[in-house]
Amino acid sequence: MTTSDEQLLPATRRALLHRIAVAQAEGRAPSLVAVVVREGRAVWHGARSSVRGHEPDENVQYRIGSITKTFTAVLVLRLRDEGALDLGDPLERHLPGTGVGEVTIAQLLAHTAGLAAESPAPWWERTSGALRPELGDVLGKQPLLHPAGRRHHYSNPGYTLLGALVEELRGAPWEEVLRREVxxxxxxxxxxxxxxxxHAGGWAVHPWADTLLPEPAEDLGRMAPAGQLWSTTADLARFAVFLAQGDKRVLSAESVREMRTPAAPAEVTDVADGSAYGLGLQIQHRDGRLLVGHSGSLPGFLANVTISLADDVGAVVLANCTSGPPVAAVAADLVRIVAEAEPRIPDPWRPMREVDSAVLELAGQWYWGTHAFALRLTADGGAALEPLAVSGRRSRFRANGDGTWTGLEGYYAGELLQPVRRPDGTVSHLDLGSFVFTRQPYEESASAPGGVDPAGWRGISW
Structure with a gap:
């Protein structure tokens, strides 16, 4: 992926460079590299290094730790889309003999299976994977700590199981499948x-002295699907674009959107900071923006990919130190700097290509009881239901091609919106998941559940 700094204004580039320079200096990172993507392309690359004149470029590899999990999740979603499995399937159906086969594939993807966060000692990130040759060695004697499906508890062994699932169904090593399919x-x-x-070497920086200690780079063996990969800012920029748009050669836009949708109940601490977890992707609200991506860390390395879909801006930050710069915050700041300095130019408004009079007559004001709504028809054939009051349930709808629509978000996600017509073809009301929407509040001629008082609307005697 080529990077063109000229696509950003000089002041924006200066602000981006300043942010990573502060991060590298204050975080005491031997090196830190970053890239910004906008509108599907890399538009800025920056690097800082403790060795003058040796700033890494966009093709230098860093270890990316748990960003590996997102790649593993893509492989599992591919299997689902092919019909090889269902996300609700118990693991035992496809990977027997693990001892935790009752957990579902979706629970493993969302870290809600109740599995332990780590494998048994010694710490897997700093020891050879040869110490854990079998899945039982990864899971240990007490793999389940919580009831399945009840809470989000991040689990590295859970993604080891997903990697083993991929190997079982593909009949090939996880890394070979990843290379071929993604x-x-x-x-x-x-x-x-x-x-x-x-590639960069991994370093530990002494917390109380400006000195370094080289970190080992272990082959994680069975744990590889949870954190093995090495990558570059150029490659992760491409991956960020994929996570925003999808790619029919790998995973559809709809399936990538599913990965970005919260799939785990939030912990109390997560509610406080506005974070959630999808299917292999972290989700958070920061500075008024919805951000998706993933962080990663292994001894000697820190990594983060962050994307704001609304702004069509993403950022990648990589550093070669065990602790130091807050790479997730830095990536979010890079997104914010570009989004605020050079706001996204909206697409031009365009009218519908064709107008169906039977559909057009549905547009306008509707009432659910006494709640006022507006139904707007969009150029893509969809619809949007919006409350006319300050608050209320709203949703966008996808056209089904038969005169009905399916809700895409919020309370009405997955619910069917359909017009109900009288024998003469005129519209009586809209039915939305059993809710009756009429042209007037409690319209007498419509099928209002509970009926309408025959005396009609009235005042009150004082």
């Missing part, structure tokens, strides 16, 4: 399970 189609030639030159 990396090669998306052109991620510098993403790999093991470091390929040029």
């Amino acid at each position: 990396l090669e189609p998306l052109g991620l030639d510098r993403t790999s399970g093991h470091p390929q030159a040029p």
